[in-house]
Amino acid sequence: MALSKIDVANMVTGATPVANGGTGLTSGFTNGVTNASQWRMHTDLTGPVDPISANLEKVDTDGYASLGSDMTVSSGIWTFPGTGIWWIRGHGNLYFNGDSRHQHFAIHTTTDNSSYSLASSGYSSISKVESNATQQSSDVDFIFDVTNVTTHKCKFAFENVTNSSVVLAGASTHNFTWFQFIRLGDT
Amino acid sequence: MDRTTGRPNHIQDYLIQLHPNQWFTWTDSKNKVYANLRLTEKYGVNGNMISNPRSLPTEKQCTDELKKLQDAWDAANG
Numbered sequence: 001m002a003l004s005k006i007d008v009a010n011m012v013t014g015a016t017p018v019a020n021g022g023t024g025l026t027s028g029f030t031n032g033v034t035n036a037s038q039w040r041m042h043t044d045l046t047g048p049v050d051p052i053s054a055n056l057e058k059v060d061t062d063g064y065a066s067l068g069s070d071m072t073v074s075s076g077i078w079t080f081p082g083t084g085i086w087w088i089r090g091h092g093n094l095y096f097n098g099d100s101r102h103q104h105f106a107i108h109t110t111t112d113n114s115s116y117s118l119a120s121s122g123y124s125s126i127s128k129v130e131s132n133a134t135q136q137s138s139d140v141d142f143i144f145d146v147t148n149v150t151t152h153k154c155k156f157a158f159e160n161v162t163n164s165s166v167v168l169a170g171a172s173t174h175n176f177t178w179f180q181f182i183r184l185g186d187t
Numbered sequence: 188m189d190r191t192t193g194r195p196n197h198i199q200d201y202l203i204q205l206h207p208n209q210w211f212t213w214t215d216s217k218n219k220v221y222a223n224l225r226l227t228e229k230y231g232v233n234g235n236m237i238s239n240p241r242s243l244p245t246e247k248q249c250t251d252e253l254k255k256l257q258d259a260w261d262a263a264n265g
Contacts, residue, residue: 042216051231054209133193172216
């Protein structure tokens with residue numbers, strides 16, 4: 001007689017292999033992403049700025065939702081809500097009505113809550129197009145092993161600008177310059 | 188600034204050219220009017236937070252200077 005149903009609760013024990021459609025786990029699937037949040041800069045600025053410390057807000061439009069506990073930020077220093085392997089992302093949206101050879105959007109990290117080092121670097125240039133303000137962007141990513149939330153922190157900067165009139169753009173209605181934090185798993 | 192045309196359209200366009208860095212903020216990010224404009228207490232320079240030495244321009248300065256930016260843009264772009 002062909003089986004049309006399997007009593008999973010009583011007949012299946014141990015790990016069901018991934019190849020057979022299982023998870024490969026012997027217990028409940030409790031891993032996965034536990035924290036994700038996105039923030040943005042709500043007001044334009046001209047640089048250099050290190051750290052980006054003001055006009056930051058958690059995204060609150062367009063159907064946004066976060067997962068787990070939030071990051072906290074004070075004086076531009078970001079603190080993680082828990083230990084883990086964290087994916088830090090930043091996107092800098094720029095515009096300028098002129099030429100600028102380079103500007104630098106960056107993630108800096110510390111593992112001692114004191115000395116910061118450059119962790120991820122996004123240089124861009126702007127050449128004026130069609131005689132008007134021209135747009136550009138930079139993306140930075142870093143995977144950070146946060147073993148201690150008191151000592152392991154990060155910050156963002158907009159620095160090394162060859163023309164101080166280049167604008168790092170912000171908005172409160174959608175994301176121009178934004179920051180994202182996703183906890184990928186345990187440290 | 189109108190991101191499509193590049194034409195200045197907000198007092199923020201004047202403020203960001205007046206001084207660099209994050210020297211000003213708003214009490215309501217969704218309502219960026221002069222009455223909600225404030226100085227930040229500190230801002231970041233070379234990895235350090237320094238006290239903000241700036242002062243706010245008057246509302247008239249903001250609107251007058253925005254008008255100048257718009258006039259300059261209009262003259263340059265027909």
